[in-house]
Amino acid sequence: MTTASQTTYRLGDRTVNRLGYGAMQLAGPGVFGPPKDRAAAVAVLRAAVEAGVNHIDTSDFYGPHVTNQIIREALSPYPDDLTLCTKIGARRDDKGAWLPAYSPDELRSAVHDNLRNLGLDVLPVVNLRIMFDVHGPAEGSIRQQLEVLAELRQQGLVRHIGLSNVTPAQVAEGRDICEIVCVQNQYNLAHRGDDDLIDALAKDGIAYVPFFPLGGFSPLQSDALSDVARRLDASPLQVALAWLLQRSPNILLIPGTSSVAHLDDNLRAGELALPADAVATLDGIAQRA
Known part of the structure; x- marks a missing residue:
């Protein structure tokens, strides 16, 4: 395990704080439609940036279009050190279902949609969601999907490329095609x-970004986790x-929330150092799952 004191890591040609923000929860229920507020x-986006968050994860298929438009409203013109990372490869139907969208035309359209809705000329990082x-x-x-994205990078529309929802074999294949700066x-x-x-x-200096770091739509629940939290006077x-954060220095976190108070709670995790016995207890959760 690393230590929580390692607070930054490289993401492409940028250095970002390891505690970032995921914008998925800014859309409506089921990541579909507009938020109720x-x-x-x-406010939560502005609070995140004011607190030092400089890595925000989003996608134009959140909403769809909703989160990117809110990010633009809240933060544009963007701070120089802010890295926006988006995803392409999926779409939503009129009922909110998640569907593949990775034909060459769909991928190109997705990049242009993200550029337009975020108000950018170049997307800093684009993850190909398989x-x-x-x-x-x-x-x-x-290969076919990634070569389209690599072509868009050559055109200057994308600065860096990542992969999402992939196997180790696909990561290896992707790295043979182009530089991969992160895996989500x-x-x-x-x-x-x-x-x-x-x-x-980590050995190759490539960032790993866990989605659903807190369990996602089924939040993490564990007696062992709760016991450690009580002992450390922290939330589970x-x-x-x-x-x-202590698992590996290349892990970048993007917990999402629509609440400023919850955002503050998440960011305080960066101040929490886990003793060895707590780590051993927590490591056992996966073994029992």
Whole structure:
């Protein structure tokens, strides 16, 4: 395990604080439609940046279009040190279902949609979200989709490329096609299938960004986690985030919230140092899951 004192990491050609912000929860229920309180969504984004967050994860298929438009309203003109990372490769139908959208035309349109709604000339980081299985990584070549994104980078519309919802074999294939600056997969205390991948990426200086760091739509619940939190006078979610920060120095966190108070709680996880016995207890959660 690393230490929480390592507060920054490289993301492409930028150095970002390891505690970032995920914009998914700024949309309506089910990440679909507008938020019930747009002013509150604007406020939480501004509070995040004021607190030092300089890595925000978003996508034009959140809403769709909603979160990017709120980010632009809240933060444009953007601070020089802010890195916006978006995703392409999926779309929503009129009922909010998540569907693949990675034909060449769909990928190109998605990049232009993100540029327009964020108000940018170049997207700092774009993750190709693989949708062979909506619910998790599934094997299959990603060459055709990634070559389209690499072409868009050559055109100057994209600065850096990442991958999301991918297997280790797909990461290897992707790195043969172009530089990959980050991988975004599901990973948390109870879902640790990417342990080996995280370590391999760390050796090569590639960021790993866990989505659902707190369990996602089914929040993490564990007696062991609750016991450690009580002992450290912290919340279970703060402990879960602190464990991720100590797991490996290349892990960048993007917990999301629509509440300024919850945002503050999340960011305080960066101040929490877990003793060795607490880490051992937390490591056992995945073994029992």
